[in-house]
Amino acid sequence: MINTDGMVAETAAKIYTDLCGREVPHQAEAGEYPQALWDALQENGLPLAWVGEANGGFGADYDETFGAIWASAQAASPVPFAETLIANWMLDRAGLAPANGSASFALSGRTPSADIPFGMHADKIVLFDETHQEISLFDNRAAVRSPEEALSPDGMTQFIFSGHLAEQSAKTNLPRRAVEALILTVRAVQMAAAMETALNLSIDYVCQREQFGRPLSKFQAIQQQLAVAASECAAATMAATQAASAIARHTDDPEKAWHEAVIAKVQIGHSVEAVTVPFHQVHGAMGYTQEYDLHHYTRRLWAWRDALGNEYHWSRRLGEELSQQSPDQIWKGVTTGDWVAS
Amino acid sequence: MQRFNFPVIQPDPALEELRGELQRFLKTERDEGNFKPEPECWMASADPEFSKKMGTRGWIGLTWSSQYGGHDKTALERYIVTEETLRAGAPVGAHWIADRQHAPMLLKHGTEEQKLDILPRIAAGECYFAIGLSEPGAGSDLANVNTRAEKVANGWKINGQKIWSSGAHISHYMVALLRTSSADGRNRHVGLSQIMIDLSLPGVTIKPIVDLSGDAHFNEVYFEDVIVSDDCLLGDEGGGWKQVTGELAMERSGPERFLSSYITLETALWQLSGKMGSDSHALLGKLIANLRTLKGMSWAIANLLDQGVSPETEAALVKDLGNRLENDLTLQARAMLNDLPSDQWSPDMRRIMNIGVLRSPPNTLRGGTTEVMRGITARQLGLR
Numbered sequence: 001m002i003n004t005d006g007m008v009a010e011t012a013a014k015i016y017t018d019l020c021g022r023e024v025p026h027q028a029e030a031g032e033y034p035q036a037l038w039d040a041l042q043e044n045g046l047p048l049a050w051v052g053e054a055n056g057g058f059g060a061d062y063d064e065t066f067g068a069i070w071a072s073a074q075a076a077s078p079v080p081f082a083e084t085l086i087a088n089w090m091l092d093r094a095g096l097a098p099a100n101g102s103a104s105f106a107l108s109g110r111t112p113s114a115d116i117p118f119g120m121h122a123d124k125i126v127l128f129d130e131t132h133q134e135i136s137l138f139d140n141r142a143a144v145r146s147p148e149e150a151l152s153p154d155g156m157t158q159f160i161f162s163g164h165l166a167e168q169s170a171k172t173n174l175p176r177r178a179v180e181a182l183i184l185t186v187r188a189v190q191m192a193a194a195m196e197t198a199l200n201l202s203i204d205y206v207c208q209r210e211q212f213g214r215p216l217s218k219f220q221a222i223q224q225q226l227a228v229a230a231s232e233c234a235a236a237t238m239a240a241t242q243a244a245s246a247i248a249r250h251t252d253d254p255e256k257a258w259h260e261a262v263i264a265k266v267q268i269g270h271s272v273e274a275v276t277v278p279f280h281q282v283h284g285a286m287g288y289t290q291e292y293d294l295h296h297y298t299r300r301l302w303a304w305r306d307a308l309g310n311e312y313h314w315s316r317r318l319g320e321e322l323s324q325q326s327p328d329q330i331w332k333g334v335t336t337g338d339w340v341a342s
Numbered sequence: 343m344q345r346f347n348f349p350v351i352q353p354d355p356a357l358e359e360l361r362g363e364l365q366r367f368l369k370t371e372r373d374e375g376n377f378k379p380e381p382e383c384w385m386a387s388a389d390p391e392f393s394k395k396m397g398t399r400g401w402i403g404l405t406w407s408s409q410y411g412g413h414d415k416t417a418l419e420r421y422i423v424t425e426e427t428l429r430a431g432a433p434v435g436a437h438w439i440a441d442r443q444h445a446p447m448l449l450k451h452g453t454e455e456q457k458l459d460i461l462p463r464i465a466a467g468e469c470y471f472a473i474g475l476s477e478p479g480a481g482s483d484l485a486n487v488n489t490r491a492e493k494v495a496n497g498w499k500i501n502g503q504k505i506w507s508s509g510a511h512i513s514h515y516m517v518a519l520l521r522t523s524s525a526d527g528r529n530r531h532v533g534l535s536q537i538m539i540d541l542s543l544p545g546v547t548i549k550p551i552v553d554l555s556g557d558a559h560f561n562e563v564y565f566e567d568v569i570v571s572d573d574c575l576l577g578d579e580g581g582g583w584k585q586v587t588g589e590l591a592m593e594r595s596g597p598e599r600f601l602s603s604y605i606t607l608e609t610a611l612w613q614l615s616g617k618m619g620s621d622s623h624a625l626l627g628k629l630i631a632n633l634r635t636l637k638g639m640s641w642a643i644a645n646l647l648d649q650g651v652s653p654e655t656e657a658a659l660v661k662d663l664g665n666r667l668e669n670d671l672t673l674q675a676r677a678m679l680n681d682l683p684s685d686q687w688s689p690d691m692r693r694i695m696n697i698g699v700l701r702s703p704p705n706t707l708r709g710g711t712t713e714v715m716r717g718i719t720a721r722q723l724g725l726r
Contacts, residue, residue: 001344070344196345203723223720230719231659234346238642239635245350266631312624315631319623322630327611334633335361335425336353 002070002189002241008049008060009067015040016075025296028078029153033121038079038102047081050089051098057088062248066189066240073193076296078153080104080118082186087126089182094135094170099124104140106159107179107308116140117307119157124167130176136166152303177341178254180308181261185243187304188264192240194304195233195268195275198297202226202279205286216282225278232271239267242337259339262318269311272301347653348642357422364426367399372430379431379690381603381672381698384424385508385708386559388435390467396427396434397467402441406449411462417648421641425597431605431694435559436512440464440471442596443589444517447536451576451585456538460515472510474518474539474563475586477503482714484519485530485583489565491520491537498522498537498575500545500568506708510548510561516541519582534582538574539565555700588652594709595643595657600636600664602705603671606698610675613682613691622678629674632667636660655722662715665706672698 003009019037028034041047049065051057065085072081080102087103101123106114108127116125125138140159150156203226206216216222243264246257276298280287287294305311322330324342333339371377371392380387396402404420406412420441427434445464448457463469480486489502504518516539523533541548545568550558577585607629614622639660646653676695684692706712720726 001347001349004344199345203725206725217725220717223725224713224716226723226725227716227719228662230345230723231663234348234656234659235632235635235639235663237344237346238348238638239631241348241350242634242638245352249352260634262627263631263634266628267635270628270631311628315627316620316624317627318630319618319625319627320620322626323614323618323623327608330611330630331429331608334630334637336358337634337638338353 001237002066002192002244003061003063004067004070006061006064006067008046009064009071011044012041012046012068012081013071015044015046016071016077020075020077022293025076025078025153025293026290029290034078037077038081041079041081042101047084047088047102048098050085051092055092055095055097057092057098062251063244066185066244066247069186069189070193073190073300074197076194076197076293076300078121080122080154082190083118083122086183086186087122087124090126090128090135090174090179091137091168093174093178094172096135096137096168096170099126099137103137105183107176107183114159114161115156116159117156118154119159121154125159127166128172128174128176128179133171133173134169135172135174136169138164138166150303151306152299154300154303156303175255177258181243181254181257182247183308184261184265184314185240185247185257187307188236188240188243188261188268191268191272191301191304192233192236194297194301195236195271198275198279198294198301199226199230199233201294201297202229202282206282209284209286222282225282229275229278232274236268236271236275239264246337255341258341259318259321259333260337262314265308265314266311266318269305269314272305272311276301346656346659347646348639348656349645350638351418351641351645354418357418360419361422361426363399364401364423368426368430368432371395371432377431377433379605379609379694380433381431381605381694382701382705383431383605384428384434384438384598384602385704386435386557386701387431387433388509388512388559389433390436390470390512392433393437393467393470395467396437397465402437402467403445403461403465406445406461406465410449410457411465412445413465417644418641421597421644425601428597428601429604429608435509436470437464437467438598439473439509440469440513440515443473443593444471444515446592447517447576447585447589448538451536453573456573469515470509470513472507472513472516472541472561472563474504474507474516476506478505482711484586485534487519487521487534489518489520491522491535491570493522494569497569497571500537500539500565500570502565504563504565506551506560507563508560510541510563511550511558513541515539516563517576519586522579522582531583533580534586535579536576536582536585537570538576539568539570543568543570545569554703555697590710591652591654591657592647594661594715595640595647595653597637597640599661599709600633600640600667603668603698603702604633606694607671607675609688609691609694610678613688614678617681618678619681622680625674625678629667629671632670636664636667640664655719658710658715658718658722661709662712662719665712668705669702672702 048057104122246260250256
């Protein structure tokens with residue numbers, strides 16, 4: 001279970017309940033950006049949850065901040081809350097002040113361009129440049145942005161670098177794997193939350209929709225499909241929780257959470273197909289419409305499973321790493337979550 | 343509000359110490375040739391001598407009181423023991439069922455005399471139990487059991503037949519679900535009771551059933567006017583259905599539901615050491631992610647059980663996911679070996695892989711079929 005108790009998680013949940021009802025993601029896609037939602041998150045300081053007090057944040061528990069991310073994904077957040085948390089975390093780790101406004105991030109050098117999640121709505125961009133061991137903050141509004149044919153409404157845009165000057169920049173010894181661990185864990189929590197919300201939609205739908213004189217839920221073929229999907233959702237929540245717990249346990253050295261984060265990515269990424277297929281199947285044509293809510297979750301799941309490399313990429317990366325280790329070390333990792341970096 | 347309750351448990355160094363002891367013992371036993379590792383060892387690989395060694399070391403009966411020969415440990419410590427023996431493919435089949443479910447059942451429903459008599463022998467690895475649920479006419483439709491126990495002076499008289507009873511031929515007792523009174527119209531869940539039967543009693547006949555590989559680890563058990571005393575009724579007369587479904591929930595979430603074929607994967611890893619292709623890397627990465635996730639789920643349930651919570655839905659989910667993974671472990675281990683013709687495999691690899699394939703069909707049957715598990719989940723989701 002993702003921890004949804006505590007001030008950060010509860011405040012976020014309340015803001016999303018109050019200001020991001022089911023009509024809000026629809027309106028956002030029609031071009032009506034929910035500024036009030038973003039303002040409320042910002043006024044409550046939530047995007048600074050992972051910024052240390054020295055840099056003007058409040059260094060909240062990792063655990064309960066993951067609860068806040070869960071709430072945002074349940075509401076199909078049309079504002080870049082999770083992205084801003086990640087961007088500010090990166091700045092904080094480099095000793096830089098948090099972004100003024102919303103932010104997103106990329107893990108690449110400056111040339112020639114970078115894919116930016118939620119790029120259309122982020123005020124700032126934080127770049128992690130592994131080669132130069134540097135973290136920099138750019139203004140996104142002045143940049144050339146080319147929206148891609150996106151899988152999801154908060155999908156990728158490209159940030160094209162042409163002589164942009166960083167607003168802030170600092171050297172960092174943060175290893176790439178630490179950044180990967182945090183990003184993959186955040187995505188895992190979002191995916192698990194989106195899956196569970198889409199499961200709930202599917203259950204409600206089959207209990208209401210009648211064919212052949214009875215609700216769809218009474219057909220065994222429907223029951224068994226949703227039971228399988230539910231097991232995948234439960235596994236997704238477990239994998240996300242284990243990754244979140246590893247991040248919280250290794251605050252000083254997030255690289256140590258890399259294996260658990262990659263495992264969550266692989267587990268959940270592979271589950272996306274196993275849940276979105278039955279969810280759409282039981283909804284029939286209704287689930288394929290823009291009017292209905294299901295796509296707010298399934299499109300995000302399709303986008304998030306691709307983010308930072310898809311599940312096949314990460315399966316191979318994990319397997320490659322483990323193939324260098326003895327079966328004893330692998331067993332230790334499986335049973336205790338205590339992985340050896342090779 | 344989250345639908346599924348799987349709390350994360352923080353690592354505990356004391357548990358890892360116990361794990362180390364188990365690993366050293368199991369390695370020595372294997373190296374000395376006292377057992378050959380096998381998949382599905384908890385069902386199909388029984389060796390009373392090995393069980394007695396486990397008993398001597400205090401690794402059976404961990405969770406119950408020393409008053410009854412137990413060791414006053416937690417469910418998590420028991421979990422470490424089961425997990426390590428499964429990984430090793432050790433011959434734990436003789437004592438497994440008694441340790442897992444019948445000892446807790448006796449602790450709850452047995453008389454003081456039974457507890458003092460039987461539990462220490464179970465903990466010593468000397469006394470074994472068989473499950474008496476299925477009958478020829480009662481498989482997935484368990485409420486259809488037809489074997490009857492009729493009240494007689496000072497006891498019960500039993501007539502009928504049980505089937506698929508693993509290990510009955512080496513077991514001392516069976517706990518059977520029996521009809522003690524008629525069903526109430528269409529409600530067949532009433533009138534069922536659990537009765538403990540000494541398998542050495544007159545009127546008990548045990549006939550082996552040979553499985554497709556030629557092994558005979560399960561049995562038909564016939565009862566003809568078998569008389570047991572009153573205190574053999576475990577729990578409430580007529581309360582058998584509720585007791586059984588509660589127990590099933592516990593037995594569905596243990597590590598045997600997803601680690602029974604881990605030995606196949608691990609043997610393949612040794613076989614492949616240093617010679618794995620990139621397609622195999624991808625398969626390995628996915629398997630390990632699935633295993634780690636299921637370990638988390640199963641471990642979380644063990645912890646909830648330790649706290650007295652009985653998470654039935656979560657247990658059914660673990661069994662469904664776990665059984666699929668068990669079969670996947672064997673299948674994907676084969677896939678990882680694709681560049682190596684089987685005539686170049688080590689003798690262990692060949693033996694373990696063949697046993698793994700041959701023993702795979704029951705994975706998704708025993709303890710409740712996949713279809714039944716999904717039915718339980720569907721009910722919990724509010725679909726039925």
